[in-house]
Amino acid sequence: MPTLPDSSELLPVLWFTFGQAFVSAGLAVVLGFLGALGLQWVGVRLGPRSSRTAEVMSLLPNVAPVLVFILAMFRFAPSLKGFAGVVVAHALLNVGLVSVALTRAIQDKLSGMADLAWIEGAGRIRFLRRVAIPLLRGEILALFLFVFAICFASFAVPMMIGGTRGTTIETLIWQKIRLGGDWSSAIGLSILQFAFLMALAFLLGREPATPIAGARSGQRILSWAGGVPFLLAPTVFILLTLLENPFAGLSQLGAGSAHSFSELVADKLVASFFVSFLSGSLIVGLLMTIAYLDPRGVTRRLLLGAVAPSAVITGFAILFLWRETGTATLIKISIGLALVATPAFYRLRWDGVLSSLRGQRSIAETLGASRSLIFRKIVWPQTIGAACFVAGLASLWAWGDFALSRVVAEGDVTLALIVQSLMESYRLELALTLVWILILGSAVTFFIFEGAGRVLGSKSQT
């Protein structure tokens, strides 16, 4: 029977969790908006290839282990601690993701208007205030909720930067399971977490999205060079930390391992590719199923508020249902990651994409088209590209995940788990060297999904 800890224990934790998540999400959205203007500038001035490279680079904080970012924070802002430190760290960790998602939304929704406004000589600020922000309100709220949910369930950042008061509900869940096997409190807290986010989703509601524009391109009026530092600063911090002592990791190479280094990495590299590819594919499948079913009303609100329970609870639930080990572990991890990521990405982008098709669906329904015909003719061609893009983002996460993977796996089955093990056995420098392979692998997977989205989208439309 789920229970909750005493109010004296719960309330301060709840207050801190909510406060830091709210302010972090707000700051991430503001900085992410500026970053999106920077990303537009890269697209307009340096071309689409540079824009895609900048996109992937800005997502690096979502791939690298969070400890690398925390070490970067200690280096570049050692005095930034406590509540303010947690908020800044969370905002910087998510600014790339927000920028990329907002850029897509800007290109989807504002292309035509922005070009016209530019030709007519409208000012940037005026266009932002009168057109862009009001039209993107739904996306901005969805992004706020997305980052809020991530920060709400954050574990390492609040603890290491926020000090002992930096205790979130996630920390409390971990503590309850770890110290006394108190599953009733852990599940009670997880339900509370779920209810809280659900309530917020209902409270914030969602603006209906406007139709997707035909051509997607960067808009001059919404491009600003000053936004580039906001976009890439967290990535630069991480890269500088990774480059701090570049040869130290190589000196730890192979030392003390029962297997050869190349044997270990090659094996795990394939496993990491498998997990990221399978979890991305499952997400495409889940998102397209949602697109086929087209949830509305309460179902849609429920999906908007849905959030996966803490990694440790999700992990144990998966183990409870399926105990096979070996290759099955990789499938379990992929399924777990897909289940955790799908509600988040539904909030982030998918709901907006589906909302933009409502008009076309209604017309087709009025004309007597069946659900499957509508899916094939209207939904699939216009959404598969976006689904693959979202899957690409999720595959980045999959490369760097060790929270869920560690609970589910029976050993170091992926590269991220090897990195964590190295950190736990004195070999931090070698772990940081391996992070480069994580970054490279995740970029490749992201581009595979993005490319697949383009090919499938254009094939379906011809």
Added chain:
Amino acid sequence: MERKKFLRAASGPLALLILLIAGITWLTRERAERKHDVLHVMSYSSFVSAWGPAPELAKLWKAQTGLDVEFQDASDAGLILEKMKLFPVDAVIGLDQLSLDDARERQAWRQLPESIASGAKPFNEFLPIDYAAVGFIFREGEIEPPKSLSDLADPRFRGAIALQDPRSSSPGMLFFFWVLDRMGVEEGFKFLESLKPNVAVVASGWSGSYGAFTKGRAKTALSFVTSPAYHWSEEKDRRYHAAVFEEGHPIQTEYAAIPIDCRSCETAERFLSFLRSPEAQAIIMQKNVMFPIDPDVRKGTVFTELNEPQTYVMKSLPELQKRRAELFERWRAMGL
């Protein structure tokens, strides 16, 4: 025509997915068939990893007995008791003295035969396999090392100390109880309060705080007094040392045990006995960077050069353990 196009677009990924699932099913079935004659042992991640003792222990065990042992990762040592409910195992490695009462409460364990249990204390279900005192590691030339617990509050350590949170880390919990036992609960919290300006980081686990230390973000870190052995032997870096405190240091002992519902119980007993053999103890010492139970195993290694400080016995530990929830809440509220 339209349907054809749609099917053509979807057929590629669909075929790939079917192939993938078929392959996976075949691979996992083969694996499941192979598992029956294997001894299953659960431990925490860094013990099981390629850099930990498990792979070499498995090789040695196979060479000595011809039997296979499969190590299973429980993630954190604190999750062993939870994960073994889902994956019944023949033995576990990684319980520490702070978790023994809890382990006895939540799981029934097999009494070890006298031949193995001679070194088992305080209960004869749990066999100690390695140990080390917790303490503070520093790099020579960076700071004048602390000489006692109270010395940690000295202004010369401003922003220099890396600690671990007792709620999520075993060494962190040992340090927390060490302070409260040595100084008393009230004075202990006053002392921890006075440490605030000196604490650079309180990490959730050992890797976070020790990583901050090795990357130079802190000048001293809570770890084990055996930690310098890694830097001396693997990195050939002799700057790392453990500070020796005049009041002595509490010891963390790691235990192995056999759950009552073991399947290969006799083999598990042989395995525990094997863990105390000099060869296995040498592997555990080198790979886990902890002292072996048998002191002779250290001979000819850097472990003989390490400081082994006087042991600090925590007399009020049972009482502190009982008040754990309340004390943790005070720790949280303190805002260290």
